[in-house]
Amino acid sequence: MNPTRKRRLIIVLLVILAAATAGGLGVYALQQNMNYLFTPSQVQSGQASGHRTFRLGGMVKAGSIQRSDKSLKVTFTVVDAGGAMPVEYTGILPDLFRDNQSVIATGHMDDAHFIATEVLAKHDATYMPKELKDAMAKAHANKKIEDAAAAQDKMP
Amino acid sequence: MTPELGQLALILALLLALAQGVLPLIGAWRGNRALMAVARPAAAGQAVFVAMAFGILVWAFLHFDFSVQYVADNSNLALPWYYRIAAVWGAHEGSLLLWILILNVWTVALAAFSQKLPEVFASRVLAVMGLVAVGFLAFIIFTSDPFGRLLPMPGDGADLNPVLQDPGMTFHPPVLYMGYVGFSVAFAFSIAALLGGELEQAWVRWARPWTNVAWAFLTLGIVAGSWWAYAELGWGGWWFWDPVENASFMPWLVGLALIHAQAVTEKRGSLRAWTILLSIFAFSLSLLGTFLVRSGVLTSVHAFASDPRRGIFILAFLTIVVGGSLLLYALRAPKVAGGKSFQLLSRETLLLIGNLMFTVAAAMVLLGTLFPLIGDALNMGRISVGPPYFGFLFPLLMLPVVLLMPFGPFLRWGHGDAAAMKSLLLRVSVAAVACAIIAAFFVHGQIKAIVGVAAGVWITVGVLLYAYKRWREAPRGRRYPAEMAGMLLAHFGMAVFVAGVLLSESLSVSSDVRMAPGQTQNIGGYDLRFDGVQRTTGPNWRADQGVISVTRNGSQVTMMRPQKRTYAGDRVQTESAVDAGFTRDLYVALGEPMDAGNIQGAWSLRLYYKPFIRWIWGGGLLMMLGGLVCATDRRFRIKRVAGAAYGNDLLAQESRA
Numbered sequence: 144m145n146p147t148r149k150r151r152l153i154i155v156l157l158v159i160l161a162a163a164t165a166g167g168l169g170v171y172a173l174q175q176n177m178n179y180l181f182t183p184s185q186v187q188s189g190q191a192s193g194h195r196t197f198r199l200g201g202m203v204k205a206g207s208i209q210r211s212d213k214s215l216k217v218t219f220t221v222v223d224a225g226g227a228m229p230v231e232y233t234g235i236l237p238d239l240f241r242d243n244q245s246v247i248a249t250g251h252m253d254d255a256h257f258i259a260t261e262v263l264a265k266h267d268a269t270y271m272p273k274e275l276k277d278a279m280a281k282a283h284a285n286k287k288i289e290d291a292a293a294a295q296d297k298m299p
Numbered sequence: 300m301t302p303e304l305g306q307l308a309l310i311l312a313l314l315l316a317l318a319q320g321v322l323p324l325i326g327a328w329r330g331n332r333a334l335m336a337v338a339r340p341a342a343a344g345q346a347v348f349v350a351m352a353f354g355i356l357v358w359a360f361l362h363f364d365f366s367v368q369y370v371a372d373n374s375n376l377a378l379p380w381y382y383r384i385a386a387v388w389g390a391h392e393g394s395l396l397l398w399i400l401i402l403n404v405w406t407v408a409l410a411a412f413s414q415k416l417p418e419v420f421a422s423r424v425l426a427v428m429g430l431v432a433v434g435f436l437a438f439i440i441f442t443s444d445p446f447g448r449l450l451p452m453p454g455d456g457a458d459l460n461p462v463l464q465d466p467g468m469t470f471h472p473p474v475l476y477m478g479y480v481g482f483s484v485a486f487a488f489s490i491a492a493l494l495g496g497e498l499e500q501a502w503v504r505w506a507r508p509w510t511n512v513a514w515a516f517l518t519l520g521i522v523a524g525s526w527w528a529y530a531e532l533g534w535g536g537w538w539f540w541d542p543v544e545n546a547s548f549m550p551w552l553v554g555l556a557l558i559h560a561q562a563v564t565e566k567r568g569s570l571r572a573w574t575i576l577l578s579i580f581a582f583s584l585s586l587l588g589t590f591l592v593r594s595g596v597l598t599s600v601h602a603f604a605s606d607p608r609r610g611i612f613i614l615a616f617l618t619i620v621v622g623g624s625l626l627l628y629a630l631r632a633p634k635v636a637g638g639k640s641f642q643l644l645s646r647e648t649l650l651l652i653g654n655l656m657f658t659v660a661a662a663m664v665l666l667g668t669l670f671p672l673i674g675d676a677l678n679m680g681r682i683s684v685g686p687p688y689f690g691f692l693f694p695l696l697m698l699p700v701v702l703l704m705p706f707g708p709f710l711r712w713g714h715g716d717a718a719a720m721k722s723l724l725l726r727v728s729v730a731a732v733a734c735a736i737i738a739a740f741f742v743h744g745q746i747k748a749i750v751g752v753a754a755g756v757w758i759t760v761g762v763l764l765y766a767y768k769r770w771r772e773a774p775r776g777r778r779y780p781a782e783m784a785g786m787l788l789a790h791f792g793m794a795v796f797v798a799g800v801l802l803s804e805s806l807s808v809s810s811d812v813r814m815a816p817g818q819t820q821n822i823g824g825y826d827l828r829f830d831g832v833q834r835t836t837g838p839n840w841r842a843d844q845g846v847i848s849v850t851r852n853g854s855q856v857t858m859m860r861p862q863k864r865t866y867a868g869d870r871v872q873t874e875s876a877v878d879a880g881f882t883r884d885l886y887v888a889l890g891e892p893m894d895a896g897n898i899q900g901a902w903s904l905r906l907y908y909k910p911f912i913r914w915i916w917g918g919g920l921l922m923m924l925g926g927l928v929c930a931t932d933r934r935f936r937i938k939r940v941a942g943a944a945y946g947n948d949l950l951a952q953e954s955r956a
Binding site for chain 1: 663863891
């Protein structure tokens, strides 16, 4: 092998190595940071069991917001058409957080509670995030099928 | 009646844009000078009509013409006049109109400053600009008409989104668009070069100042956006890896690569094809950015409700621009390859590594930003990619750039001198390590902060040593040509930026607390006493305003007044109070009353102590300044390029082809 070819070979190998490293790191980072969005009914049907952290989306149930006297701890319930999930959060809630507002909380499950580390409410009062709308519509559709089968409605 | 005139003006502008986009191209191809001469007057005419349309929309906002749907949706009687002007670009339709207006500003500037360019080349460049304008004008006219009527006319309008009612917002979009659209000039130059199969690399020299200016504007726009998010969103962060921020950051990264690649191509002739490819990517990402932000494809603070027709149009437009230019590139690029060879240790190699890192970083950001769409298409469920993905990969990719930065200017083109590099390495390392050790005593052993100081010193010493070398070696008056001064300034800006980021990220203190009136919290050596909340009102809002008096070692520093504003329609917006300083910011935002309804009582408050955060924006401004200074270099002024002879030459060449 002549020197020029050898040098080219080394360069090509280095580029491949660098690309592989970059690709591997990218995939790793992506896997670590992919957050799935579930609605309360999806969580209760066990779809979120494989994920440690995920995002919980739904509406804040009217009258469910309770603040602690001593600290910044807040508890509230997030509901969709077919389920409800109690959420616990410590900190300051966003401006638009209120009853019947669509929210997305990031966090993890602790027994039957969802411990949120971040809570987002959308800036426009009438605006529901498209992804949340879709997810809730889907949950609603599933629920209807289940309802038809079980001939009962758990929602008050 | 006037809004219809606006629409008419847009249609006329579209026709002129068609003339500007098509006729000069035919002229350049056929060697018809009359057709080529259409470019400039058509561009001027188009600019007049677009400016007219824009003026009419501004007028409608200033005069509360709520019979125009867009005006009624985005302003009301209580909105002050300056925010009514800002409301023009507060939503989708108007921001597109602003885009096209700015495109026309660039086109007119280009038409004015390209008088000395070879006629064929200049007409091709202007034609490409015309074609871009055709796409945007058609988009506005067919899918996003800002002049649509609303009948019957409502008595009052809705309101501009309260997050947008901030001085930063009047300023941020136009500047950002100046940057986005500015890349269309580099794009037009590249396409023109491909079309003509330019063998000379002179066109790169003509394109350079335009690219630099566009990049500088984009930098300023991003800095303004970051500052706005910091001051307005109430989270105290300066960068969130939000899809919209990413949308402006991708063209910035590619533009950065482009600036450096153009320098190589202009001076050495190598990397020509790469430079062309980068110009195509920079502009395509600008387009993508414009559409991502306002089309509502991605869920984000900035996105507005979308209309499927718009999505299809956008997709088609992007496909034509990206696909068409890449096809042209594939057909013509082999023709423009060439240039001087270089060794492994040379300035070219370092610039190439930098280029590689910037483009890979842009690709990484692109993947993370679009991944939710991909996941959706592949039925993987609703996914979002968290900020840690970017926060992990981006610094990793920038590490080699920061490490190699001091060496770039010292290396010679073609082949570098290893011994000189070793002595430079020794000097910058000693300086960086020494400063890091000193810093370690002040930052309580925070590794990130120490690294920040070391990185800042590493780059700064490199810049200073190079400035000194020029001072010693070059003759008076030729020591710091504008191009070099700009480079040094921008590199120094990078040092300030890196140090600011790492120091503020590691040394920030934040706490969310519950405070009753009279209570005091200590944060970062400052005592913040909460003096309760009062009611106050503004032009179109009422607010609960907290008073916090700040003392340090017993002496008064400042009074801070954070607000929680309520706008029309019960829209609540936190207005944080910031006490800015060279070495630290104090930042206070109101949460909510602990006992709902009783504003006199205890509140939840968000308190931040943010050291060196201003350095982040300071560094960005220095980079912008560097870009602008660079563009003023005398070398870039176009001398009449062998006059008509060169043009005729090209014509002859063309007709043979």
